[in-house]
Amino acid sequence: MKKKILSAATALFAALLLLTGAAAADAEGTIHITVPEEPIQIGEAFDLTLGDTIYLGNGETAPFQNLESVEAKITARLGDEMEISAEVNLITGEDSARIHVIADSCRALFPSAGVWTIHVSINAEIMDEEGEAHIYLIRSKETEMTVSAAAPQITAEVIRFGASGEKEFLMAAVRCADGDLFGAGAEDAEHWTVRLEEQELSLDSVEYSGEDTVVLCLGAAAAGGILEIQALPGAFLSGEAASLVAQVEIPVGNAVPVSVKFLMNGSLPAGLTWKLRQEENRTAPEEFRILIAGSAGDPVCDATVRDGDLALSVSEAASGVYTYTCLLPDWNPEALPEDTYSAVILSGGAESYGESWSKKREDPPVIFDQPVFSPDNAGRDPAGGTSSDVPKNPVVENTPDGSAAGFISGPGGQAAAVTLSSSSVQTAQASGGSVALPIPPVSPAAGSVITIATGSAGPVKVEIPVEGAGPGTVAILVRPDGTEQIIRTSLAADGVVTVAVTDGDMIRIADNSEAFSDTSSHWARDAITFAAARELFSGTGGGNFTPDGGMTRAMLITVLARYDGADTEGESWYEKALAWARARGISSGENPDTPVSREQMAAMLYRYAAFIGKDSGMRGDLTGFADGDSVSGYAGEAMAWAVGAGIIGGTDKGLLAPRNGATRAEAAAILMRFCMNIL
Numbered sequence: 249m250k251k252k253i254l255s256a257a258t259a260l261f262a263a264l265l266l267l268t269g270a271a272a273a274d275a276e277g278t279i280h281i282t283v284p285e286e287p288i289q290i291g292e293a294f295d296l297t298l299g300d301t302i303y304l305g306n307g308e309t310a311p312f313q314n315l316e317s318v319e320a321k322i323t324a325r326l327g328d329e330m331e332i333s334a335e336v337n338l339i340t341g342e343d344s345a346r347i348h349v350i351a352d353s354c355r356a357l358f359p360s361a362g363v364w365t366i367h368v369s370i371n372a373e374i375m376d377e378e379g380e381a382h383i384y385l386i387r388s389k390e391t392e393m394t395v396s397a398a399a400p401q402i403t404a405e406v407i408r409f410g411a412s413g414e415k416e417f418l419m420a421a422v423r424c425a426d427g428d429l430f431g432a433g434a435e436d437a438e439h440w441t442v443r444l445e446e447q448e449l450s451l452d453s454v455e456y457s458g459e460d461t462v463v464l465c466l467g468a469a470a471a472g473g474i475l476e477i478q479a480l481p482g483a484f485l486s487g488e489a490a491s492l493v494a495q496v497e498i499p500v501g502n503a504v505p506v507s508v509k510f511l512m513n514g515s516l517p518a519g520l521t522w523k524l525r526q527e528e529n530r531t532a533p534e535e536f537r538i539l540i541a542g543s544a545g546d547p548v549c550d551a552t553v554r555d556g557d558l559a560l561s562v563s564e565a566a567s568g569v570y571t572y573t574c575l576l577p578d579w580n581p582e583a584l585p586e587d588t589y590s591a592v593i594l595s596g597g598a599e600s601y602g603e604s605w606s607k608k609r610e611d612p613p614v615i616f617d618q619p620v621f622s623p624d625n626a627g628r629d630p631a632g633g634t635s636s637d638v639p640k641n642p643v644v645e646n647t648p649d650g651s652a653a654g655f656i657s658g659p660g661g662q663a664a665a666v667t668l669s670s671s672s673v674q675t676a677q678a679s680g681g682s683v684a685l686p687i688p689p690v691s692p693a694a695g696s697v698i699t700i701a702t703g704s705a706g707p708v709k710v711e712i713p714v715e716g717a718g719p720g721t722v723a724i725l726v727r728p729d730g731t732e733q734i735i736r737t738s739l740a741a742d743g744v745v746t747v748a749v750t751d752g753d754m755i756r757i758a759d760n761s762e763a764f765s766d767t768s769s770h771w772a773r774d775a776i777t778f779a780a781a782r783e784l785f786s787g788t789g790g791g792n793f794t795p796d797g798g799m800t801r802a803m804l805i806t807v808l809a810r811y812d813g814a815d816t817e818g819e820s821w822y823e824k825a826l827a828w829a830r831a832r833g834i835s836s837g838e839n840p841d842t843p844v845s846r847e848q849m850a851a852m853l854y855r856y857a858a859f860i861g862k863d864s865g866m867r868g869d870l871t872g873f874a875d876g877d878s879v880s881g882y883a884g885e886a887m888a889w890a891v892g893a894g895i896i897g898g899t900d901k902g903l904l905a906p907r908n909g910a911t912r913a914e915a916a917a918i919l920m921r922f923c924m925n926i927l
Contacts, residue, residue, distance in 0.1 A: 275382065275383055275384050275385060276304075276384065276385050276386070276387075277302050277303055277304045277310075277384050277385070277386040277387075278302075278303045278386065278387055278388065278389070279298050279299065279301075279302055279303070279368065279370070279386055279387070279388050280298070280299045280301075280388065280389075281296050281297065281298055281299075281347075281366075281367075281368055281388040281389075281391055282296065282297040282298075282299070283296060283366070283391055283392075283393045284393075287394040287395060287396045288354065288358075288393070288394075288395055288396070289395070289396050290354065290355060290358050290359070290360075290361065290395060290396070291351050291352075291354055291355040292351060292354055293348070293349060293350050293351045293354060294349050294354065295346045295347065295348050295349070296322075296346060296347040296349070296368065297344070297346050298312070298338075298344070298345040298346055298347065298368070298388075299344065299345075300312065300344045300345070302314075302315075302374075302384075302386055304374075304384065310374055312340040312341075312344070312345035313340060313341075314374050314375055315338075315340060315345075315370075315372045315373070315374060316372065316373040316374070316375065316381070318338050318370060318371070318372045318373075319335070319370065319371040319372070320335065320336050320337070320338040320347060320368065320369075320370045321333055321334065321335050321336065321368070321369050321370075322334055322336050322347065322349065322353075322357060322366055322367075322368055323366065323367055323369070324357045324358060324364045324365070324366045324393075325364065325365045325366075326360070326362050326363075326364050326365075327838055327839060328835070328836035328838050329848060329851070329880070329882055329883075330359075330360075330880050330881065330882050331881070331882055332356065332357050332358075332359070332881050333357075334349075334353045334356050334357050335353075336348065336349050336350075336353055337350075338370065347368060358395040359460075359880070360395075360460075361395055361396050362394075362395060363392055363393070363394050363395075364392070364393050364394075364395055365390050365391070365392055365393075366390070366391055366392075366393050367387065367388050367389065367390045367391065368387070368388040369385065369386070369387050369388075370384075370385075370386040370387075371383065371384075371385055371386075372384055372386060401424065401492070402422055402423065402424055402477075402479055402492045402493075402494045403422070403423050403494055404420050404421065404422045404423070404475070404477050404494040404495070404496040405420065405421055405496055406418060406419070406420050406475075406496055406497075406498055406499055407419050407420065407421045407463070407874035407902075408599060408874070408901065408902055409498065409499050409504070409598050409599065410504050410598045410599035410600045410601070411504045411505065411506040411598075411599075411600045411601070412600070412601045412900075415467075415506075416467065416504055416506065417452065417465055417466065417467065418465070418466045418467070418498065419463055419464065419465050419466075419874075419901055419902075420463070420464045420466070420475065420477060420496055421461055421462070421463050421874055421875065422461070422462045422463075422464065422477055422479065422494060423460050423461050423462075424460040424461075430456060430460065430461070430462055430483060430484060430485060431483070431484055431485035432456060433482040433483055433484075434454070434456045434462045434479075434483040434484075435454050435455065435456035435462070436454065436482065436483075437451045437453075437454050438480075438482070439479065439480045439481075439482040439483040440454060440462075440464060440477065440478065440479060440480065440483065441477075441478040441480065442464065442466060442475060442476070442477050442478075443475070443476045443478075444473050444474070444475055444476075445473060445474070449466050449467070449475075450466070450467065451464055451465065451466055452465045452466060452467060453465045453901075455899070455901060455903070455905065455908075456908070460878065461875055461878055462479075462483070463874075463875075463901055463903060464477065465901060473497070473498050474495055474496070474497055474498075475495065475496050475497075475498060476493060476494075476495050477493065477494050477495070477496065478491055478492070478493045479491065479492050479493075479494075499596075499598075504524075504525075504595075504598040504600060505522040505523065505524050505536070505572070505593045505595060505598070505600040506522065506523050506524070506525065506600060507521075507522055507523045507602070508520060508521075508522040508591050508592070508593050508600050508601065508602025508603065509521050509522070509591075509602055509603050510591060510602075510603060510605045511573065511574075511575070516581045516582055517576075517581055517589075517605050518575060518576065519559075519573065519574050519575040519576045520538060520573075520574050520576070520591055520593070520602070521571065521572065521573050521574075522571075522572050522593055522600065522602065523569050523570065523571055523572070524569070524570045524571075524572060525568060525569050525570075526568040526569070526570065532555075532570075533555075533595035533596055534554060534555050535552055535553065535554040535555065535595070536552070536553050536554075536560075536572075536574075536593055536594065536595050537550070537551070537552050537593070537594040537595070538550070538551045538552070538553065538574065538576070538591070538592075538593060539591070539592040539593075539594065540579075540589050540590070540591050540592075541589065541590055541592070542584075542585075542587040542588070542589055542894070543587050543588045543589075543894045543897065544866075544868060544891065544892055544893065544894040544897075545868055545869070545872060545891060545897065545898075548579070548584055548589065549576060549579045551576060551578070551579075553574050559574055559575045559576070559577065560572065560573070560574045561573045561574075581607070584607055585607070586607055586608060587606070587607060587894075588604050588605070588606045588607075589604060589605050589606075589607070590602070590603075590604045591603065591604075591605075608742050651666065651667060651668045651669045651672055651683070651685075651686055652666070652667045652686075653665065653666045653667070653685065653686045653687050663696070663697050663698070663699070664685075664687050664690070664696070664697075664698045664699070665698075665699045665701075666685050666686070666687060666698060666699070666700050666701065667701040667703075668683055668700070668701065668702050668703070668708070668710075670703055673702050673703065673704050673708050676708055676709055677704070677706060677708060681709065682708075682709035682710055682711050682746055683708065683709070683710050683711065684710075684711045684713075684744075685698070685700070685710055685711060685712050685713065687712075687713065688713065689713040689714055689715045689743065690712065690713065690714055690715065690757055691714075691715045691716075692714060692715070692716070692717075692721055692757050692758050692759040693759070695756065695758075696756065696757055697726055697754055697755070697756050698712060698754070698755045698756075698757075699752070699753070699754050699755075700749050700751075700752070700753055700754075700755065701751060701752060702749065702750065702751045703751060704750075704751055705751070706750075707748040707749065707750055708748065708749060708750075709746060709747070709748050709749075710746070710747060710748075710749055711744045711745070711746050712744065712745045712746075712747065712755070712757060713743060713744055714740065714743060714744065714745050714757050715743075716743075717740040717741070717742075717743050717744060717745055718740060718759070718761070718774075718777070719740065719761070719774040719775070719777040719778040719781065719920075720740075720759050720760055720761025720762075720777045720778070720780075720781040721740035721745055721757065721758070721759055721760075721781070722734050722735065722736075722738050722740070722745075722757075722758060722759075722760045722781050722782060723735045723738035723745050723747040723755050723756070723757060724755065724756045724757070724758055725753060725754070725755065726754040726755065726756050727754075732756065734760065734782060734783060735747055735748075735755075736782040736783070736784065736810065736811050736813070737811070737923070738782075739923060739924060741924070745757055759781075760781040760782075761777050761780075761781055762777070762780045762781065762787065763791075764776065764780075764787055764791060764792055764793040765790075765791045765792055766792045766793055766794065766795065767793050767795055770795050770913060771913070772795055772913035772914070772916055772917045774920075775913070775916040775917040775919070775920040776793055776795060776912075776913060776916045778916070778919075778920045778923075779807075779916040779919055779920065780793070782811075783810065784807045784810055784811055784919065785807065785912065785916060793912065794912060795911065795912055795913035795916075796911050796912070796913060797911060797912050798843050798909055798911065798912070799843065799844050799909070799910045799911060799912050799914070799915045800840065800841055800842060800843060800844055801835065801839060801840050801841075801842055801843075801844045801848065802822040802825070802826065802840035802841060803822075803844070803915075804844045804848075804849060804852060804910075804915060805822065805825045805826060805828075805829045805834065805835055805837070805840070805852070806821070806822050806825040807915070807919065808825075808829070808834065808852065808853075808856055809824070809825040809828040809829065810825075811919075811923075812828070812856075812860075814828045816828075822840055826840060829852075832855075832856070832859050833855055833859065834852050834855045834856050834859065835852055835855075843909035843910075844909070844910055844915075845906065845907045845908060845909055845910065846896065846904070846905055846906050846907070846908055846910050846914070846918075847879055847880055847883035847886070847887055847906035847907060848883070849896075849910055849915065849918055850883055850886040850887045850889070850890040850895070850896055850906075851882065851883045851886040851887075853886070853890065853895065853918070853922050854885070854886035854889050854890065855886075857889075857922075857926055862926050863889065866889065866892035866893050867885075867888040867889055867891075867892045868887075868888050868889075868890070868891025868892035868893075869888075869891075870884070870887060870888055870891065870904065873898055873902065873903060873904045874902065874903055875903050875904055875905065875906070876904060878904075878906060878907070879904065879906045880906065880907070883906065887904065887906060890918075891904075893922075893925050893926060894921060894925045895918055895921045895922050895925060895926070896918060896921075
């Protein structure tokens with residue numbers, strides 16, 4: 249039987265013909281594919297049988313022998329969350345054809361075990377009976393194919409060696425060579441044994457990063473030593489795998505700095521201080537690298553200081569602990585935008601993480617310090633009654649942007665009427681910015697109602713000064729009939745509530761915080777307050793929020809639908825939300841009750857941002873994370889966007905952990921950052 253393997257050169261020729269428009273009008277065809285009867289293993293070469301006939305779009309057929317200049321591709325999809333394509337070889341004979349998939353292509357197509365849906369597409373040149381060439385796009389129907397995990401092989405590497413605060417640590421990433429062979433049991437320390445020169449070490453924590461990676465965190469171990477890491481059967485998905493061992497050498501680093509802190513000059517940092525504990529077999533480093541980065545990970549300071557520099561001073565303390573003080577004369581923190589900045593000291597192979605410094609906006613200028621009143625409201629209180637005690641103060645005029653405001657206090661509470669100038673409205677709408685209302689700070693407890701005249705048919709963002717504005721402070725739309733609706737898109741920060749309004753809207757400011765008994769000391773308390781105050785999340789009963797409880801795909805979709813203003817009420821608590829997500833391309837709605845991972849959250853938020861036109865084009869560098877390359881193909885762009893926009897950052901171990909299930913607290917924090925940074 250005569251056979252031939254069509255080369256990459258002919259594939260390129262076919263692609264060029266397609267680009268130049270040489271395809272005939274009837275340029276489509278179909279084929280049948282047959283997958284292996286037995287499941288294949290990840291990383292195993294295999295063949296797809298294509299039969300003996302190509303069915304052309306014009307009702308004719310052609311044998312595979314007639315194909316020239318071929319480009320063949322397989323596309324594999326797992327559910328609706330992962331789709332991968334790879335070019336493959338098409339091998340034709342006299343009466344049949346097959347696709348041969350080499351081991352590396354199999355590994356790229358199927359990074360995890362499961363039932364995958366595949367189809368084949370072929371760009372090819374076909375000669376007709378007159379010898380004329382036509383370019384056809386030939387496709388197969390979608391076919392399911394079972395892929396199993398390969399026999400486990402593990403490797404390990406040290407990804408962090410340093411200190412956080414006073415505590416030193418070493419982190420090692422253990423990976424499976426093929427497939428999703430680690431299971432949830434991998435996060436149990438009892439399924440791991442770590443030894444250094446026959447001495448068993450204790451694990452501070454184990455983090456299961458999903459599918460093929462587990463991160464082990466230990467107390468500091470001797471530099472240059474060999475760690476022996478053993479995974480016990482319970483760590484694997486099947487629970488039946490044999491114990492496996494990986495060895496990794498600890499980097500030979502200089503002494504690890506600890507207690508990194510900002511050296512403040514007033515409210516601005518002028519440098520850094522850190523301590524260095526000198527121990528046996530450790531030498532003092534000759535130079536340090538200083539990194540200061542914002543919440544999105546972008547460095548605002550990257551400086552190297554050396555022993556002997558005038559900017560670096562060292563003082564010796566008791567017990568062999570030295571204090572280093574370094575001024576940073578060449579950087580300008582005053583010019584930095586509002587953000588939270590973190591400091592890192594690097595020396596040799598060691599890293600040390602320090603405290604954070606937050607730069608906040610300055611309070612807006614006070615236009616007036618006396619209550620003033622609109623002529624329309626003079627003599628009337630906000631409750632609709634009359635009060636002869638209310639003074640008739642004139643309307644404010646000649647504010648910096650030409651806006652005008654009136655403000656009254658009466659028996660019914662407080663009320664303000666604001667008329668924005670056309671120039672301030674046009675500027676805000678053109679730049680995507682907001683207009684600061686020229687009124688004194690209002691109190692959420694006073695029931696203050698503000699009527700805002702914009703003179704515009706479109707929405708305008710305004711900044712309302714508010715006393716003690718916090719995560720639970722919200723803007724509420726007061727309708728003419730007296731009913732109210734929380735404006736979920738309103739944001740409170742630094743004494744200001746920012747909200748989009750339309751002409752004539754009446755806005756009330758309120759503190760809608762809900763106290764949960766299990767969040768008072770939780771790291772995500774503010775984010776939980778933010779989400780609950782906007783009625784995106786609710787408690788789990790008994791005054792609890794259950795911050796460390798799991799988050800499902802349906803829960804996240806419902807939260808996004810509520811945020812968008814969709815009606816989510818129905819017989820099934822999430823059915824309307826799933827329909828909303830499908831209609832907008834946010835999610836297919838499949839597997840609603842499965843846990844949502846961090847990368848799935850990123851993907852849904854990215855699609856929602858694109859739907860509402862809020863993709864700023866910012867992209868973060870995932871290579872800065874030790875597990876950045878473990879992000880699934882479908883979520884790579886979304887995760888880079890989320891990192892670049894400051895929505896998702898590293899865990900406390902410096903990892904993205906893209907496939908970790910998100911807790912309710914993590915979801916609340918990510919959603920708050922999304923609202924604050926994107927909308």
